[in-house]
Amino acid sequence: GESVGLHLPTLSVQEGDNSIINCAYSNSASDYFIWYKQESGKGPQFIIDIRSNMDKRQGQRVTVLLNKTVKHLSLQIAATQPGDSAVYFCAENAGGTSYGKLTFGQGTILTVHP
């Protein structure tokens, strides 16, 4: 069935470095993707989204890249800060429903060392 997975379950970086978190998806019908950040004991926080008619979208210190050819999604965080330490989830929406079903990946733990 459809699935969204992550290449790396953990990522450790130094403060100030750029971070790249990857996500592979298997449903070629997915037309909408979201990145969430979840801090320990809290609900996921929306970071950035991208629709399938785009290849790249930028936010504040974050960039999402979508490669539909290989069904790959990535989140780039510039100048990573200790406050960026969290679990990052990608999620996809395959469309075709009235309620916006999101399928979540397992998550990547990002640890930023000062």
Next chain:
Amino acid sequence: SQTIHQWPATLVQPVGSPLSLECTVEGTSNPNLYWYRQAAGRGLQLLFYSVGIGQISSEVPQNLSASRPQDRQFILSSKKLLLSDSGFYLCAWSLSGTGEQYFGPGTRLTVT
């Protein structure tokens, strides 16, 4: 601005006891509402969604049920809890069927 509330924040319940978790949304009308469960160190599993009052759909068969008695109120219930019901329960809302979902703070449920 919109806000979403969940309570209680934490709950410890014995096996076989009933459950009622509540979620309310403020600052919007007719939202889509969702209940997710997150096992420790895992991703989110969609349990129920609702596109309107009294309209509930279940994603997976389980020991839980959901209800939406009011437009911005979503309740997750169980008549008899199982050990496997332990987890982090998250409520979310969205404005449309294809947009981003916004999550509440979650309820940590431990069944003993």
